[in-house]
Amino acid sequence: MQDKRDRAALFRDRLARALADRALSQAALARAVGVDRSTISQLLAPGTKRLPNAQVVAECAAALDVSADWLLGLADRPERGPELLAGALTMTAAPRALIDETIFAWHREAAGYKIRHVPATLPDMLKTPEMLRWEYAPHLGRTVEQAIGASQDRLAWMRGSGSDYEIAVPLHELAAMVRAEGYYRDLPDATRRGQIARLIDLGEALYPALRICLFDARRLFSAPLTVFGPLQAVLYVGGHYLAFRDPARVATLTRHFDTLVREASVTARDLPAHLRALSA
Numbered sequence: 083m084q085d086k087r088d089r090a091a092l093f094r095d096r097l098a099r100a101l102a103d104r105a106l107s108q109a110a111l112a113r114a115v116g117v118d119r120s121t122i123s124q125l126l127a128p129g130t131k132r133l134p135n136a137q138v139v140a141e142c143a144a145a146l147d148v149s150a151d152w153l154l155g156l157a158d159r160p161e162r163g164p165e166l167l168a169g170a171l172t173m174t175a176a177p178r179a180l181i182d183e184t185i186f187a188w189h190r191e192a193a194g195y196k197i198r199h200v201p202a203t204l205p206d207m208l209k210t211p212e213m214l215r216w217e218y219a220p221h222l223g224r225t226v227e228q229a230i231g232a233s234q235d236r237l238a239w240m241r242g243s244g245s246d247y248e249i250a251v252p253l254h255e256l257a258a259m260v261r262a263e264g265y266y267r268d269l270p271d272a273t274r275r276g277q278i279a280r281l282i283d284l285g286e287a288l289y290p291a292l293r294i295c296l297f298d299a300r301r302l303f304s305a306p307l308t309v310f311g312p313l314q315a316v317l318y319v320g321g322h323y324l325a326f327r328d329p330a331r332v333a334t335l336t337r338h339f340d341t342l343v344r345e346a347s348v349t350a351r352d353l354p355a356h357l358r359a360l361s362a
Contacts (some may be wrong), residue, residue, distance in 0.1 A: 084136070090131050092155040093139075098126055100146040114145035117178040117298040158329070162337040173280045174323045184323065186236055188310050195244040195311025198339040202318055203265060208294075210280050211354075212273045232301050245311075247292045248340040248350075278361045285353045293350035299340045309336050 101111060108126065112119040115138060125134060134142070134152075143150040151157035172183050177273070189197070199205060200303060211230055219226045240247075257265045259274060264275070285294055297304070306318035315335035317324040348356045 089155055090133050093133060093153055094128075094130060095148075096124055096148075096153050096155070097142065100142075100148050101126075104146055111142065111145055115141040141304070158189070172325045172327075174325060176318060176323050178320055182255065185308075187188070187309075188314070188316065188325075189240050189245075190258050192310035192313050193245060195313065196246045196248065197311070198248050198250075198307075198309040198336065198341065200304045203255065204251065204259070204277070205249055206233065207240065207247075208281060208284055209275070210276050213269075213277050216273055218267055221256040241292075246290075248343065249292070249294045249337065249341075250304065251294065252304075252348065253296045253347055254299055256296065256357075256360065275361060278357050279332070282354050282357045282361075285350070289350060294353050295343055295346035295350050296348035296353070296356065297345060298347045302342055302345055304338065304342055307335060307339065309339055 089122050101108070108122045115122070117138060121134075121138070124130060124132060133139075143153055149157055154265060176182070176184075186324050193258045203217075204213075209217070211234075214230050214233070215226055218229065258264045259269065259277065261267050262271075262274065281294070284292060307315065308318075309315045309332065312329070312332060314325055314327045315332045316326070317335075326335065
């Protein structure tokens, strides 16, 4: 429960913020609400402990195109109900490419937050150039070298963004790569060895900012997933991303990921030893 004075201060701050965002004057807001300008001035006065009645709150919210709950501190986002519902789930095209503007924008938005990630194969940010050429050359053709350079630049930005990265990979994914099975059946031996060496180096050098664990998909399954802090959770379904922004679904997918980490067969601390055993 919030103290009335705290709620009044929050209302004042959010009202001022909404006015600034809409570039609206106090006089214009007063006209839209149907009150004297002095009423708006009193609501915005520093130190005021006054909360307006429900009618004034509702009219202010309508005039400023925000929700009354947000103005009163009962919601964390300013959008009104229909807008929140419309933005709670979005579907975005997922191109088969190293440089994905949508993904990069989501990483920038979540800079400083913890990023949780279950990749579709191995994480692109941890792959060697040889691995990237093998995987993307059929799709990118002669532009693969340029794409790898641009991708590495962006991945370097992500590493310096202040975000911690926690990555959960299925045990069978690494085993298939080491044995050149399934998806990796044509992967050259030297590329496989180089990829294992890179995972060992990065796992040791960047720990604990980068933590990689391995989970047993026979016990716990996960679709490819990225959780961008508390902001959104994104499922990869092949040709599209399904992005959830409502807090309840983000929290549910966060708990799902944390279960993968908690039940991991190989922890981040044990990963280098496990990889050395595989490479042997």
